[in-house]
Amino acid sequence: MQEEFYANYGKFGEWAGKIDDHNNKLLDKLHEIQNLIKSLEGDYESDAAVTIRNKIQGMEPRFEDYYKVVENYATFLRNEYLKKHGGEIKLVSNANQFT
Numbered sequence: 001m002q003e004e005f006y007a008n009y010g011k012f013g014e015w016a017g018k019i020d021d022h023n024n025k026l027l028d029k030l031h032e033i034q035n036l037i038k039s040l041e042g043d044y045e046s047d048a049a050v051t052i053r054n055k056i057q058g059m060e061p062r063f064e065d066y067y068k069v070v071e072n073y074a075t076f077l078r079n080e081y082l083k084k085h086g087g088e089i090k091l092v093s094n095a096n097q098f099t
Contacts, residue, residue, distance in 0.1 A: 012081035019074040023067055030063050
């Protein structure tokens, strides 16, 4: 039995843009949190505070890895849209030859 498949490629470009936007906001939020926590330095000092600040700063590479994975997915969607859109343009051009 053959599995049916449907993809609205026209939406892929839009989805990629939304994913990019949220991905950038996520990284921006991390930086905001890091800055807020760092701004407490001097006002709140303890072994626990230093440990937490260091852990939060240390999260940057992990978030960058996640960012890259999501960015690659958005790029994949964008490329699929461009491939299908380009193919559709060619099909329309060929179809117009029959008129």
